[in-house]
Amino acid sequence: MRPLKIVVLIKQVPDTRNVGPDAMKPDGTVNRGKLDTVFNPDDLHALELALNLKDRIPGTEVTVMTMGPRRAADIIRDSLYRGADHGIMISDKRFGGADTLATSYTLVRAIQKLPSYDIIMGGRQAIDGDTAQVGPQCAEKLGVPQVTYVEGIISITDDEVVAKRRLSKGVETVSSPLPCLITVHGASPACRSKVAKRIMQYKYARTNSEIRPNDGFIKELHSKRPYLTIPEWGVEDIDADETKIGLSGSPTKVKSVESIVLTANEAKVLSDSDLDIETMIKELIDHHIIG
Amino acid sequence: MDNFFNDTPDFKFHLSHPLFQKVVALKEKNFKESEQYDYAPLNHEDALDNYEKVLDIVGEICANTIAPNAESVDLEGPHLENNEVIYAKGTTEDYKALYNAGLIGMALPRKYDGLNFPMVPYVMAAEMVARADAGFANIWGLQDCAETIYEFGSEEQKDKYLPRFNRDGVTAAMVLTEPDAGSDLQSVKLKATFDEKENIWKLNGVKRFITNGDADISLVLARSEEGTLDARGLSMFIYDRNDHAVQVRHLEKKLGIKGSPTCELVFKDAPAELVGKERFGLIKYVMALMNSARLGVGAQSVGLADAAYREALKYAEDRAQFGKVILKFPAVYEMITNMKVKIDALRSLLYETTLFVDITKAYEEEMKERSLEKEERMEMKHYMKLANVFTPLIKLTASEACNTIAYDSLQIHGGTGFMKDFPIERIYRDARITSIYEGTSQLQAVAAIKGVTTGVFIEQIKCYDTQVSDKNCEIRTKLHKMTEAFESITNRVLELNNNELIDFHSRRLVEMAGNIIMGYLLVINSQKNESFTKSAKLFVNLVRSENFESYNFIENFEVSELELYKVLKPEEVLEVS
Secondary structure, three states: OOOOEEEEEEOEEEOOOOOOOOOEOOOOOEOHHHOOEEEOHHHHHHHHHHHHHHHHOOOOEEEEEEEOOHHHHHHHHHHHHHOOOEEEEEOOHHHOOOOHHHHHHHHHHHHHHOOOOOEEEEEOOOOOOOOOOHHHHHHHHHOOOEEEEEEEEEEEOOOEEEEEEEEOOEEEEEEEEOOEEEEEOOOOOOOOOOOHHHHHHHOOOEEHHHOOOOOHHHHHHHHHOHHHEEOEEOOOOOOOOHHHOOHHHOOOOOOOOOOOOOOOOOOOOOOOOHHHHHHHHHHHHHOOOOO | OOOOOOOOOHHHHHHOOHHHHHHHHHHOHHHHHHHOOOOOOOOHHHHHHHHHHHHHHHHHHHHHHHHHHHHHHHHHOOEEEOOEEEOOHHHHHHHHHHHHOOOOOOOOOHHHOOOOOOHHHHHHHHHHHHHHOHHHHHHHHOOHHHHHHHHHOOHHHHHHHOHHHHHHOOOEEEEOOEOOEOOOHHHOOOEEEEEOOOOEEEEEEEEEEEEOOOOOEEEEEEEOOOOOOOHHHEEEEEEEHHHOOEEEEEEOOOOOOOOOOEEEEEEEEEEEEEEOOOOOHHHHHHHHHHHHHHHHHHHHHHHHHHHHHHHHHHHHHHOEEOOEEHHHOHHHHHHHHHHHHHHHHHHHHHHHHHHHHHHHHHHHHHHOOOOOOHHHHHHHHHHHHHHHHHHHHHHHHHHHHHHHHHHHHHHHHOHHHHOOOOHHHHHHHHHHHHHOOOOOHHHHHHHHHHHHHOOHHHHHHHHHHHOOOOOOOHHHHHHHHHHHHHHHHHHHHHHOOOHHHHHHHHHHHHHHHHHHHHHHHHHHHHHHOHHHHHHHHHHHHHHHHHHHHHHHHHHOOOHHHHHHHOOOOHHHOOOOO
C-alpha cells in the first residue's frame, strides 16, 4: 500500500455543551466572550480516523487545516500533540463572516494549493452551526466523491476505500475511489490523547502572526526548527476571488434570532395501573420517543 | 473536562520548591540535551512548563478514563487463561491510555526513549493514578523496575530492555517474596544456577504474592550461591516473559486492590540474566528498588487519602439529615477538615522526601560521568542521609493516615458507606494494603528510627526552624515545645542503652518526629502560599496533643514493664535459623 496524503478540516467552535446563563446576549446573539472555545468534537473523531490510517499505512502524512481567527491555531497545536504531521492556518480578516458556501470555497482554494491529496476528512458537522454542509460542498467543488457519516474505514487500497456509514436506522458499507472526501460521525472511535513527547516537541509551534515582536526566543527557535512555524495563508496565498469569500461571498443572511427559553409546563400524572402504563408506552412509541 | 492535576493546586506549588530548581539543572545537565532532542527543555521555566503540561494529560486520563473504570475493574478483576494473566477490561484500557500518551518510562533517560522526568513530577503522576484507582497504580508504578535496570544493569541490558518500556509499553514486576520469605527477604530460596553448557543462568523455585507476576519483564531475587543462607548469597536477575518458562499457578483472592493481579509463580529452568554483580541482589539492588517502591506506596497512600477525602466531602455536602446537610454538624466538619489538613501535611512530606531522593539520584547519575567536587559530595551525602530516613517516614505516616482517612470517610457515609453503592467502600479496602506491603509499618519504624537515633531528624527540624520567618509566631512556639519534648524523651530512651526498648518505642518516636517535621513544612509553605495557613495551624494543634500523649507514655514507662508485654517467656522464643 502506498503512503497516503490526508487532509483533515478542523474548526474551533464555542463550547456550546457547557453553556452558562450569560452565553446569549439579550438581542439573541452569541456572547462569544463568555464561551470557551473547543476543538469541534466531530473533527476530533475525523482526526482519529486519519491518524488510525497513518498507523496502518507507513509513510502516510496527516495535515490539519483550519479557517479561523488567530487563536484557532490552538487546535492546530492540539492536533500536532495528538499525532498530526503538519498544520495549515487559513486566516485573513477578509475571510470573516463566511457562511458555509464561502467557507467551502475558501477551504477548497487552500486544498488546491497542496501538491496532492488522497483523502479529505472532516467532522460530520460543527456544534456551532450544525449545518453539516461544509464537507459535502467541498467535495462538490473539488469534484471528488463524498462519503458522509463515516464511523470506520474497513479497508483501503491504492485506489479505493471501503467505509462504514452510520445511518439513523443501521449501518451501510460503501466503497469509493480515491481521492475522496469523508465526513466522520461521532459514533467513530474517540480521538487518542495528546502524547507527552509531542507536547514538549510542538508547544512552541506558532503562526507568524501569533509571534509578538518581543518573542525573540521563539523566533530564534523557529529558525532552528522550521517545522514549528505553522504556515498561515491569506486571500492572496490561495488566489481567492474576493467576491466569493467572507461576508460578500455569503448569501445566507440571518433575518432574526430569538432567544427561546424552554419551560416544562406540561406534566402528566399517571397512576400505577397497567392501563395507564400501557397508554403511556403506546404514546411514547407513537411519538418515536422510544421504539 | 475533569482533571486531577488542575483540581489539585498543591502540585504546582510543590513544583515551585526552590530546591527543585537544582534537581532540574542536575537532571537536565544544564539543558544540554535540547540540542540533541527537540523535546528536551531549554531552561528551568521550560522544564517546569513541560512537567505541568505532561501532568495535565495524566490528570485528564486519570479523571476521564482510570477513575470511571475503577469500579468495574474492582468487580471484574484479572483472571488466568492458559497460564496467562488476563487483566480486567478496564485495566487494559487504562494502561493503553497511558501508553498511547507516552507515559510509560517517564523517569528513564531520553537515550532509552524516556521523558527524563525527575522523581517529583513522576511521583505526582503516581499520586494521581492512585487517586483514580489504587490497584491500577501498582501496575503502572512498576515501571520503577526500569529505573533499577538503568541503575545497575549492563549497557547491553539497558539497550535491550529499557526502550521497550516507552516504545512497546511493556509491564514489569518485582519478584521477591516467597512463602517463607516475606518481610525477611534474606530467607529467599529460589535457586539460580549457572548452566555452563548454555552459558546462561537458570531459575528454579516458587515465588508468592507477586504483584503483576505475569509481567513482560521481571526482576527476580534468587539464591545464586549454593549453601548460603543469608543475604550475601542472593543475586538479582532479569527474566523475560517471552521465554515462557514460568507458570502462573494461582491468582490470590484479595480484600482490596483487586484489579492488580497477585500471582504465585513457578520457575522451571527459566533462563535469566544476572543484573550487576553476584551476591549484591538483596543488599544493594533490592534495597534501591524497595526504596523507590516505598516512595511509590507513599504516593499511593496520599492519592488514596485524597480520594477518600473528596468522597466524604461530596457526600457530606449532599446528604441532609435533621433538616440540614450533614456537613453543617460539628462532628462531621471536624472530621472532614482534619482529613484535608492531614493530606496537606502528608503531601508536603511526600514531595520533601521526593526532593531528597531526586537530588541524591541526580548526583549519583552525575558521578557516572565525572568525579564530584568536595562540596557536591558532601551535599549528596547530606541528602542521601535525609532520603534514607524520610522514605520510611513517609511510607509509615502516609499509609497509616490513608487508612484512618478512609475509615472516617466511610463513617461519614453512614450505612450507605458500608454498602457497595459508593466508591468509599472500595477505597477503604484498597487502603488496607498500603501499611503492609513494601515493608510493614512496623518495619518502616525500624528503618526510620535511625533518623531519631543518629539525630538526622532533629538536625533537619532545627534547619526548618531557621526558615520560619516570623520568629514570634504562635505556631513556632508550639513547634518549639514539641521539639523540646521530642529531644528530651529521645535522650531519655537512648541513655538507657537498651535496643529492645528503642525498638519498643520506635514507632512513637518516629511519629513524634514526623509530626514536628510536617508541622514545620506547613508553616514554611504558608509563608509562600496562604492556602496553607489554616492547615499549618490546625495540624500543629492536632498533632501537639498526639505528641504529648506519646511523650507521657514514654516518660511514665519503666523498662521493667517490657517484661509485662511479652507474650512468650524467654525459653519459649524459638530462634528459627
